[in-house]
Amino acid sequence: MTLLRLENITKRFGGLVAVDSVSLEVAHGEIIAIVGPNGAGKTTLFNVINGVFFPDEGRIFFEGKDITMLPPYRRAPLGIGRTFQIPRPYASASVRENIAIGGMFGSQGHKLSVDECMDMADRYIEMIGLTEHQNKPAGGLTPTEKKLVEIARALAMRPKLLLMDEAMAGMNPKDIDYMVDLIKQIKEVEKIAIVAQVEHIMRAVARLAERVMVMHQGAKLVDETTEQALSDPRVIEVYLGHPPEEKDAES
Amino acid sequence: MNKTAQKYLPLLPLLVAYTGLYLVGRTLPGMWQLIAMIAFYCALGQAFNLFLGMTGYVDFGYVAFLGVGTYGMALAISRFYDAGLGIGLIGIGLIMAVGISTLLSLAVGAVALRLRGAYFAIATIGVNEGFRYFIEGAKIWNGSAGIIFSGQMNKAFGREVANVLSTYWADVMVFIIAVLSAFVTLYYMRSKIGYALTALREDEDAAKAMGINVTKFKIIAFITSASFAGLLGAVAWAVKLTYVFPPDVFEILYTIEAIIIVLLGGAGTLLGPLVGGLIYGLSKYYLAIILPGFQLLIFAPIIIAIIVLFPEGTVGVLKKKVQGTALEKIIV
Amino acid sequence: MLHGQLIGNLIQGLILGAIYGMATMGLSLIFGVLKVVNVGHGAFMMVGAFITLWLFNSFGAIPLVAIPLAFAVGMALGFLFYYSSIKRLLKAPELASLLATFSFGIILEELIKLIFGSEFRGYNWALGKIKIPFTVLPFTKLFAFFGSIIIALLLYVWFKKTRAGTALRSVVEDDEGARVCGVNVGWQYALSFSLGIGLTVTSGVLLTMFIPVGINPYMGGGYTLKAFVIAVLGGLASPYGAFFGGLIFGLIENGSYTLLALIPNVEPFALTRFLSFVMLLIILLIRPTGLFRTK
Numbered sequence: 001m002t003l004l005r006l007e008n009i010t011k012r013f014g015g016l017v018a019v020d021s022v023s024l025e026v027a028h029g030e031i032i033a034i035v036g037p038n039g040a041g042k043t044t045l046f047n048v049i050n051g052v053f054f055p056d057e058g059r060i061f062f063e064g065k066d067i068t069m070l071p072p073y074r075r076a077p078l079g080i081g082r083t084f085q086i087p088r089p090y091a092s093a094s095v096r097e098n099i100a101i102g103g104m105f106g107s108q109g110h111k112l113s114v115d116e117c118m119d120m121a122d123r124y125i126e127m128i129g130l131t132e133h134q135n136k137p138a139g140g141l142t143p144t145e146k147k148l149v150e151i152a153r154a155l156a157m158r159p160k161l162l163l164m165d166e167a168m169a170g171m172n173p174k175d176i177d178y179m180v181d182l183i184k185q186i187k188e189v190e191k192i193a194i195v196a197q198v199e200h201i202m203r204a205v206a207r208l209a210e211r212v213m214v215m216h217q218g219a220k221l222v223d224e225t226t227e228q229a230l231s232d233p234r235v236i237e238v239y240l241g242h243p244p245e246e247k248d249a250e251s
Numbered sequence: 252m253n254k255t256a257q258k259y260l261p262l263l264p265l266l267v268a269y270t271g272l273y274l275v276g277r278t279l280p281g282m283w284q285l286i287a288m289i290a291f292y293c294a295l296g297q298a299f300n301l302f303l304g305m306t307g308y309v310d311f312g313y314v315a316f317l318g319v320g321t322y323g324m325a326l327a328i329s330r331f332y333d334a335g336l337g338i339g340l341i342g343i344g345l346i347m348a349v350g351i352s353t354l355l356s357l358a359v360g361a362v363a364l365r366l367r368g369a370y371f372a373i374a375t376i377g378v379n380e381g382f383r384y385f386i387e388g389a390k391i392w393n394g395s396a397g398i399i400f401s402g403q404m405n406k407a408f409g410r411e412v413a414n415v416l417s418t419y420w421a422d423v424m425v426f427i428i429a430v431l432s433a434f435v436t437l438y439y440m441r442s443k444i445g446y447a448l449t450a451l452r453e454d455e456d457a458a459k460a461m462g463i464n465v466t467k468f469k470i471i472a473f474i475t476s477a478s479f480a481g482l483l484g485a486v487a488w489a490v491k492l493t494y495v496f497p498p499d500v501f502e503i504l505y506t507i508e509a510i511i512i513v514l515l516g517g518a519g520t521l522l523g524p525l526v527g528g529l530i531y532g533l534s535k536y537y538l539a540i541i542l543p544g545f546q547l548l549i550f551a552p553i554i555i556a557i558i559v560l561f562p563e564g565t566v567g568v569l570k571k572k573v574q575g576t577a578l579e580k581i582i583v
Numbered sequence: 584m585l586h587g588q589l590i591g592n593l594i595q596g597l598i599l600g601a602i603y604g605m606a607t608m609g610l611s612l613i614f615g616v617l618k619v620v621n622v623g624h625g626a627f628m629m630v631g632a633f634i635t636l637w638l639f640n641s642f643g644a645i646p647l648v649a650i651p652l653a654f655a656v657g658m659a660l661g662f663l664f665y666y667s668s669i670k671r672l673l674k675a676p677e678l679a680s681l682l683a684t685f686s687f688g689i690i691l692e693e694l695i696k697l698i699f700g701s702e703f704r705g706y707n708w709a710l711g712k713i714k715i716p717f718t719v720l721p722f723t724k725l726f727a728f729f730g731s732i733i734i735a736l737l738l739y740v741w742f743k744k745t746r747a748g749t750a751l752r753s754v755v756e757d758d759e760g761a762r763v764c765g766v767n768v769g770w771q772y773a774l775s776f777s778l779g780i781g782l783t784v785t786s787g788v789l790l791t792m793f794i795p796v797g798i799n800p801y802m803g804g805g806y807t808l809k810a811f812v813i814a815v816l817g818g819l820a821s822p823y824g825a826f827f828g829g830l831i832f833g834l835i836e837n838g839s840y841t842l843l844a845l846i847p848n849v850e851p852f853a854l855t856r857f858l859s860f861v862m863l864l865i866i867l868l869i870r871p872t873g874l875f876r877t878k
Contacts, residue, residue: 050460051459051460052456052459052460071459072459072460072462073459073460073462073463073464073465074462074464075462076460076461076462077462081461082460084457084460088454088456088457089457090449090450090453090454090457090458091453091454092449092452092453093446093449093450093453097446097449100446101446101447101449101450101461102461104443104446104447105443105447105461105462105463106461106462109443109462114441114442114443114446115254153461154461157461157462303678307676307677307678308678309678309681309682311622311685359864362864362867362868363864363867365868366867366871368677369614369618369620369677369681370819370867370871372620372622372677372681373620373811373815373863373867374863374864374867376622376807376808376811377808377811377859377860377863378860380804380805380808380856380860381808381856381857381859381860381861382857384853384854384856384857384860385853385854385857387850387853388843388849388850388851388852388853388854388855388856388857389849389850389854389857390848390849390850394850395850395853503804507685507689510682510685514682518678544696544697545693545697547689547692547693548690548693548694548697551686551687551689551690551693552686552690554682554683554685554686555667555668555683555686555687558668558672558675558679558682558683559668559671559672559683562675562679
């Protein structure tokens with residue numbers, strides 16, 4: 001069964017069309033990379049899925065249920081977790097509390113006590129490798145550590161779908177490798193679907209995603225397997241501005 | 252030690268401090284007035300902290316809740332003094348105080364709590380004045396003449412009991428309100444409510460995305476804080492003074508004092524209002540002797556200094572200092 | 584009879600509304616540029632009122648002389664408060680700047696109380712009056728009316744026609760973009776805060792020309808509330824919106840006073856003040872972005 005289905009989603013800001021009639025289907029346990037340059041509408045699309053914005057046109061279904069007009073705080077308990085482009089952990093709360101708060105209001109939140117959420121947090125702290133920092137306020141962490149805390153917080157929500165906003169932006173190659181391994185581990189252990197957005201097609205995406213959706217100026221340009229996307233001239237054109245042959249000729 | 256006991260351990264220094272204050276007031280001659288004043292400021296701080304400290308929202312009209320609480324008690328005593336309720340009349344008054352302040356907080360909250368940050372502050376700044384002018388303008392609850400009910404107090408309880416109620420039990424009830432609101436603060440801190448409030452205080456949008464119904468939790472904190480304010484007005488102003496005048500009980504000065512106390516002590520901490528109330532109460536008392544009329548001129552720059560230099564307040568700084576030591580469990 | 588009285592009061596309301604509008608432009612300017620709400624707004628108006636009172640009673644200087652002085656004092660206070668605290672609070676949680684501006688107001692009130700005492704004062708600048716249909720207008724009120732309009736126009740011209748104004752506008756629209764284009768955003772913040780305070784203190788002078796009595800250190804509280812109603816009417820971040828918001832508010836205030844006075848057994852003055860609070864809540868409830876914003 002389809003986990004998430006977007007039908008012709010359009011979102012405008014004034015005269016600007018940020019997302020232009022995008023449709024997408026995500027199956028349980030699938031990893032999809034949304035690729036596109038800055039301003040392609042990726043984050044807006046995430047915000048529409050997550051409920052920050054309501055779409056001007058189109059519908060959103062989650063496990064067959066129409067969630068188009070549901071506020072964000074009612075979508076999260078259904079099983080939609082997310083991270084942000086610039087990590088936004090709760091600065092004054094400790095790493096452990098940050099993650100536990102995810103658990104308290106996530107899909108299992110109504111069943112879990114505060115103590116159970118704290119215990120559950122320990123598991124995710126271990127997964128992201130921040131055990132020694134667990135009692136530090138999250139505001140004092142490095143950007144990469146903050147990103148990890150956000151991922152753990154989202155996982156503690158026990159989502160069925162995880163939206164990762166610019167998961168690897170601004171990271172060094174070592175951190176990227178770590179992140180890729182972590183995402184794979186999440187897929188294997190947690191068995192959830194992941195929609196990650198990345199600015200550029202890169203090695204990391206190839207190792208991760210099964211499918212790639214390329215966005216360009218708000219519209220869906222390509223939706224195909226990763227292998228196909230990597231050799232698709234349209235995709236290369238979006239990034240380089242001209243077909244690959246010319247580039248070869250120039251160089 | 253089991254988990255629950257450990258969670259509520261921070262109540263220990265609090266109870267010790269309030270008991271100590273009470274004993275000082277009872278045993279040292281001439282101290283009761285000062286101690287009662289300090290207890291009032293601690294209670295005011297504890298109640299205000301439940302909202303300002305836990306949500307990071309400033310309610311500039313906070314005193315309105317004390318004001319309507321005062322009216323709740325005044326109305327109960329002046330209307331039902333001859334109903335033969337005995338001391339139960341005070342109970343009715345407390346219920347009416349909580350009832351009216353809760354209603355007002357629901358009405359204000361329904362509008363203001365849908366708004367963010369600055370807009371919320373703007374919406375609240377006129378609540379106390381607005382309500383005062385409503386009472387005076389529409390001439391409800393005896394309008395600008397206020398309600399004087401010392402006569403009814405005497406008739407309801409007898410002169411002696413009424414006197415003890417005003418001069419002693421009103422202050423004791425202030426102590427109880429201080430402890431009770433501190434207990435509720437800690438209860439919230441240790442429950443999902445507190446974690447939700449931490450989340451929304453730090454980042455409201457992220458909190459929403461994480462499944463937190465921020466409006467609901469803001470309203471919980473707002474109503475709780477307003478009810479304690481209502482109780483405080485009912486005992487510290489109505490039972491103690493036996494009259495109520497609109498300009499007195501809607502005076503913005505008390506909101507200012509509440510802000511000073513919470514910031515001095517440390518917003519969002521459990522012990523902060525106690526420390527802040529103690530510092531403020533003592534300095535106000537002695538400043539009134541050395542430099543009468545100067546206390547706001549001294550405290551207003553102090554608020555700015557705290558905000559700029561150490562926004563965590565006294566207890567916030569202390570908390571950082573004891574991190575990793577045995578005291579960590581007690582200082583919250 | 585009632586008609587005439589109502590129209591007369593509406594004319595007075597329009598004149599007072601222009602002053603209200605001018606008095607709120609500083610608040611909107613500061614919010615528009617720095618996203619800081621000046622909760623001490625009314626206290627700055629009070630300072631302007633006391634400058635007028637002091638010049639008039641001590642030196643016999645007419646209130647028009649007080650305008651440049653009030654503006655200069657306001658600018659100076661603005662820079663002082665900006666560099667001593669606001670500057671460091673721009674990145675802090677909103678609570679910080681709210682409490683800081685609130686404290687500025689308290690400091691000013693207490694200082695003025697220390698210097699001048701807390702009794703109600705007034706001055707008497709009699710210039711004669713003009714009779715127009717339905718009402719009588721003292722020339723002082725007319726001066727205040729045209730003074731407000733001239734100051735509002737000057738601000739408009741400064742904004743649209745000067746380099747400094749253009750730089751400021753670019754900061755309002757997009758401060759990152761302005762930074763990239765070489766605008767010294769830090770200085771623009773300081774300037775607009777001070778300009779906003781300067782305008783607010785000046786408005787206190789104009790206000791006393793309309794109402795030359797009731798001057799006391801705590802007179803500002805009511806005006807803070809009115810300014811918020813007006814600013815929210817006009818969209819909070821727009822100084823021109825604020826000016827028109829002021830006109831509307833002046834009309835509503837005086838019109839409703841006239842009508843409330845007809846209801847038996849109520850206090851129309853107190854109810855009018857209650858009404859401004861209710862208006863604030865209603866506008867915030869239905870159109871927090873202001874009446875003039877078309878989305």
